[in-house]
Amino acid sequence: MWETKININEVREIRAKTTVYFGVGAIKKIDDIAREFKEKGYDRIIVITGKGAYKATGAWEYIVPALNKNQITYIHYDQVTPNPTVDQVDEATKQAREFGARAVLAIGGGSPIDAAKSVAVLLSYPDKNARQLYQLEFTPVKAAPIIAINLTHGTGTEADRFAVVSIPEKAYKPAIAYDCIYPLYSIDDPALMVKLPSDQTAYVSVDALNHVVEAATSKVASPYTIILAKETVRLIARYLPQALSHPADLTARYYLLYASLIAGIAFDNGLLHFTHALEHPLSAVKPELAHGLGLGMLLPAVVKQIYPATPEVLAEMLEPIVPDLKGVPGEAEKAASGVAKWLAGAGITMKLKDAGFQAEDIARLTDLAFTTPSLELLLSMAPVTADRERVKAIYQDAF
Known part of the structure; x- marks a missing residue:
């Protein structure tokens, strides 16, 4: 039995921190989330996506009306690629800072969500960039609030503290793991994945x-x-x-x-x-x-x-x-x-x-x-x- 392999004298952390709305139709919860964000003063956000899935899945049809209804203004960065890079993160962060974004909304699989987590950190550290973040040159303890609209059934990043972004010139693909990048809310709607x-x-x-x-x-x-x-x-x-x-x-x-x-x-x-x-x-x-x-x-x-x-x-x-x-x-x-x-x-x-x-x-x-x-x-x-x-x-x- 596998139980014999567990050392009962070793203390383990048990983590389950993000609120995930899960099930067919969960995308409709974006209206409740947007209302709460507006009430908390997160009324300027950056939306981070890849180049097409956010629309092709139908997610965008729910998100834009929810943001507009709750008077949340947004800027949209849609250049995230599979295996996102530090340059994409820095570009999105620059736009977010200039816009005055106070929160981050990611729509996509692991790549947009991980890029969004990275931007959320850098919004809280205006003197830092993505290369410094992914070469572990500083340890973030804060980040802008994150909403994750998940479009694939693979990464689990919508409910964890991890993110992965590549540094192309070094052929590095590091991972970071910080408590501050747990999404505050995530949506897992299987209808977006068909x-x-x-x-x-x-x-x-x-x-x-x-x-x-x-x-x-x-x-x-x-x-x-x-x-x-x-x-x-x-x-x-x-x-x-x-x-x-x-x-x-x-x-x-x-x-x-x-x-x-x-x-x-x-x-x-x-x-x-x-x-x-x-x-x-x-x-x-x-x-x-x-x-x-x-x-x-x-x-x-x-x-x-x-x-x-x-x-x-x-x-x-x-x-x-x-x-x-x-x-x-x-x-x-x-x-x-x-x-x-x-x-x-x-x-x-x-x-x-x-x-x-x-x-x-x-x-x-x-x-x-x-x-x-x-x-x-x-x-x-x-x-x-x-x-x-x-x-x-x-x-x-x-x-």
């Missing part, structure tokens, strides 16, 4: 899957993260095939979104380790690489490495996608191949070489895993020693 393409549906769900594989096996895993992990895997295994076959199925989207939400809460508590620490260099070097796809390429190799240290946890957790695991160290290969088979069923069969990486890139990727700000901390959370040889072995196995 137009997600099939590949993105798979990629974001694999992101959520990776969150719990790591959160349930890290050095700070707790019964809370493990229970959340088990339910996340069960829901993804059951509802991802349905969403891929029937994209407009609101029940499937609902439960994939719920899985993503609780996975976000799980890693907010249990942190991350190998797959995220090793994926960030991949999409920093190749920004066009979807984060979830990169994670999927790495996951079987990571499972192979960590399974011997956490077999009881992983056997129970992975049972819906890799049945008949006994929870003994010697079945690491079986677990890894089972995960790879399940990923293939979701359409994820690519290896690093298929994404354009060369064998000689492995040394650089390994260096980036240890030199990118914040990633070495993630590696230190792994259940096995995360030295350069092990990191290199994971990249080679995924190649």
Whole structure:
């Protein structure tokens, strides 16, 4: 039983701080949120989005009337790309400062929400910029209030204290984690996600899957993260095939979104380790690489490495996608191949070489895993020693 792996004498933090409005029709709660923001004096905001999803999903049709009704004026920054950059954050921050924005509203998946969290910090630190923030040159303790309208079922960022933004010239993709960037309110409405393409549906769900594989096996895993992990895997295994076959199925989207939400809460508590620490260099070097796809390429190799240290946890957790695991160290290969088979069923069969990486890139990727700000901390959370040889072995196995 996995319970035997928990040290009951180690004190754990249990985090669940953001108020999330969840369910079909939750987008209508934006009117209540806007009213409250107006009452609190947050009557000038910056809206941060990507280039099209905020409209294509229908979210914009609810947000603009709510802001207008409650006499909230806004400026709109719509240039956030997948794997957002510090330059985008600084550009949005400059516009927000000049406008006098007092709060931030993000509409999108992880990229717009993480960019918005970053802008919220910089609004409270007018002498700082995004490079300083993501090179950990200061520790923020305050940020402008954040509203997150989530448009994907993968990142969990709408309910956690994390954000990720790239520094292109250094090929860094660091993560930050501060209490001040929990969104005050978030909206999770599965009706906004029915137009997600099939590949993105798979990629974001694999992101959520990776969150719990790591959160349930890290050095700070707790019964809370493990229970959340088990339910996340069960829901993804059951509802991802349905969403891929029937994209407009609101029940499937609902439960994939719920899985993503609780996975976000799980890693907010249990942190991350190998797959995220090793994926960030991949999409920093190749920004066009979807984060979830990169994670999927790495996951079987990571499972192979960590399974011997956490077999009881992983056997129970992975049972819906890799049945008949006994929870003994010697079945690491079986677990890894089972995960790879399940990923293939979701359409994820690519290896690093298929994404354009060369064998000689492995040394650089390994260096980036240890030199990118914040990633070495993630590696230190792994259940096995995360030295350069092990990191290199994971990249080679995924190649």
